[in-house]
Amino acid sequence: MIANVRQTSMTDPIKPVSYEDLYTAHYREVLRLCRLLLSNHHDAEEVAQEVFLKVYQKFHNNNQNQIMVWRPWLVRVSVNACRDRRRSGWWRWWRGTKEEYQEANYPDSGKTPEETLLGRETQGRIWRAFQELSRRQQEVFVLRYVDEWSTDQVADMLGITTGSVKRHLFRAVHHLRRVLGERR
Amino acid sequence: MNPCLKDQKLLLLHDGEGTSAERSHLAECEACAKRYRQLRSDLEAITRTLREEPPPRTVSHPFRPFTARWLPTAVAVALALILMWQGARIWSPSAPAPLSDEIWIVLEEFSPDFFLQNQASAEGLWTVVADAYDRALALEADRPCEWYDMPARGEVESVDAGFGDFGVPVSACVELNRS
Numbered sequence: 001m002i003a004n005v006r007q008t009s010m011t012d013p014i015k016p017v018s019y020e021d022l023y024t025a026h027y028r029e030v031l032r033l034c035r036l037l038l039s040n041h042h043d044a045e046e047v048a049q050e051v052f053l054k055v056y057q058k059f060h061n062n063n064q065n066q067i068m069v070w071r072p073w074l075v076r077v078s079v080n081a082c083r084d085r086r087r088s089g090w091w092r093w094w095r096g097t098k099e100e101y102q103e104a105n106y107p108d109s110g111k112t113p114e115e116t117l118l119g120r121e122t123q124g125r126i127w128r129a130f131q132e133l134s135r136r137q138q139e140v141f142v143l144r145y146v147d148e149w150s151t152d153q154v155a156d157m158l159g160i161t162t163g164s165v166k167r168h169l170f171r172a173v174h175h176l177r178r179v180l181g182e183r184r
Numbered sequence: 185m186n187p188c189l190k191d192q193k194l195l196l197l198h199d200g201e202g203t204s205a206e207r208s209h210l211a212e213c214e215a216c217a218k219r220y221r222q223l224r225s226d227l228e229a230i231t232r233t234l235r236e237e238p239p240p241r242t243v244s245h246p247f248r249p250f251t252a253r254w255l256p257t258a259v260a261v262a263l264a265l266i267l268m269w270q271g272a273r274i275w276s277p278s279a280p281a282p283l284s285d286e287i288w289i290v291l292e293e294f295s296p297d298f299f300l301q302n303q304a305s306a307e308g309l310w311t312v313v314a315d316a317y318d319r320a321l322a323l324e325a326d327r328p329c330e331w332y333d334m335p336a337r338g339e340v341e342s343v344d345a346g347f348g349d350f351g352v353p354v355s356a357c358v359e360l361n362r363s
Contacts, residue, residue: 123236
């Protein structure tokens with residue numbers, strides 16, 4: 001059943017499925033997107049739950065015979081929900097619950113201790129550099145390279161031009177590579 | 185002019201864009217090809233790191249000092265109190281300031297002469313007004329009531345000019361005629 005949910009192409013419409021199948025197929029992806037955009041695991045889980053509440057309402061309000069392209073819709077709704085949550089970021093600052101990267105908590109990958117140490121240091125640099133990007137640059141980078149949407153699809157989902165996507169993408173890559181290259 | 189590709193062009197080529205001339209240059213130029221490989225390697229490392237889902241233990245709640253958390257509130261409360269105090273000072277009725285000893289000494293020396301002069305001036309003025317009124321009554325008594333509305337002699341004009349409101353009442357005229 002899950003195989004029916006997954007799309008052969010990112011924009012291919014899929015047949016109507018149950019809500020549980022949608023949840024199973026897309027929850028981890030939505031959670032990862034929210035976690036990257038919010039930099040906070042608790043907020044990401046809350047926003048992901050809000051997104052799937054909207055999915056539930058949309059799924060039951062939608063005509064069952066209508067073919068629905070869920071994945072772009074989910075990404076769009078998730079990005080908007082993360083924006084809404086960031087607008088109320090003063091509350092998170094007030095509570096003092098901003099999540100930060102902790103190197104020691106990443107699992108080992110079977111390398112030597114020295115390689116592991118260097119790998120963790122590099123990962124820490126990447127995470128911190130990613131959090132330094134502007135919100136728009138984060139959105140564009142995650143959708144383009146982590147979720148592997150095309151430039152045109154990213155522009156369509158974020159409601160900006162393709163040229164703007166390319167500019168944000170270049171600035172994000174330039175910043176991340178500069179931070180990554182400091183230890184080379 | 186350096187024909188090598190800029191970073192932006194390399195990124196476009198990585199994304200499947202770019203012109204055929206740029207692609208051919210990338211195939212021929214070893215320096216650009218090296219930079220391109222480095223770009224691909226960096227992007228792979230970045231995306232791999234971001235795709236890795238950290239375990240739940242990575243969630244941290246860094247401690248923020250008590251003062252840092254409550255400093256904005258304390259500043260806001262202090263400002264509110266200052267504003268309230270200033271507002272109360274401005275809008276409350278101010279009590280008269282007590283007179284100093286120097287002012288009392290000056291008043292004690294100055295006030296008797298000052299008030300005596302004023303009293304003398306007031307008495308002089310009253311005497312002048314009373315005399316003018318008596319003269320007007322005497323003049324009105326010499327003429328009959330039917331002349332009441334007519335000006336009495338030439339000097340009446342000056343009396344009217346000075347005491348226009350001091351007209352003799354009709355009842356007083358009748359009493360004079362009877363007598």
